[in-house]
């Protein structure tokens with residue numbers, strides 16, 4: 001029986017939050033808008049939340065499948081502690097079904113198919129400190145589905161003065177939203193397209209809940225927010241769609257939320273679609289700036305669109321090459337040339353960077369993400 005195989009893999013089952021019991025031993029998981037109704041012995045759509053004996057358990061708890069020290073620009077976050085390292089982890093499973101997933105080897109695996117290892121929240125924070133990371137990222141797969149682990153890591157991180165970051169698809173219910181985001185310092189939310197057709201056909205989910213999450217983040221929390229739109233040729237690269245996306249951001253979130261247009265490369269079920277031409281990202285950036293978004297970036301390519309420009313004097317205030325910060329001319333939160341205030345968290349809000357010399361891969365017995373995207 002598949003479900004027994006899943007359960008045997010887990011040393012100790014961790015009871016989930018955000019569920020209620022139903023008739024016939026079924027459970028209702030209301031952590032994300034899928035609202036799975038799960039029979040005994042079965043898992044939800046995300047693979048890692050299972051009904052065992054009429055209770056819901058999280059197989060993702062303390063079971064990361066990928067660990068890596070990344071530059072924070074890889075998440076991407078360009079206005080949150082630029083040039084720092086971020087301790088990054090992800091588990092198996094996902095609550096979306098994106099055909100273009102760039103981390104599909106873990107996001108599409110069940111927990112018994114990934115090389116998960118036991119790592120308590122306190123151990124995650126200890127590793128982050130040992131590697132000199134002022135922040136921890138919940139990333140690689142969708143962290144909402146292991147929200148219990150996220151929250152406990154956030155508590156442990158706060159005690160040690162370490163920041164926490166969600167790299168997320170934004171697919172979460174309002175019932176669970178504050179339980180998680182009230183503990184998080186920053187988020188990069190994927191806005192994967194701007195039509196329900198794209199979300200339905202290519203991600204097997206819906207657009208509206210993601211838009212609601214973005215509004216809740218901006219209006220109801222102090223989380224530092226940036227947005228990423230991965231542009232895929234022929235699927236979501238229509239300039240009219242990009243314009244609507246940018247106009248929605250300006251109208252609902254304001255002009256100061258940084259927006260990243262990133263390049264697709266053929267992966268998972270979309271092997272036949274070519275990489276995004278740089279010109280498409282240039283065009284998208286131009287459209288978004290015309291719509292009023294002040295900080296627009298191009299990612300996954302080498303481009304002048306990777307830099308942060310001052311909206312007032314036009315000078316480069318942060319110069320980047322790929323994920324590396326080459327020059328940072330922010331002074332006291334403002335442009336070093338004209339003094340115009342640039343929004344962001346430029347000083348560590350939790351104080352000093354923890355001590356540690358590690359770089360790149362995670363050392364010791366822990367496995368790494370092996371080059372996983374974001």
Ligand code: SF4
Pocket residue numbers: 029030031032033034035036043044045046047049094095144145
């Ligand atoms: S978190 Fe997983 S089990 Fe829960 S509703 Fe979403 S897909 Fe279903």
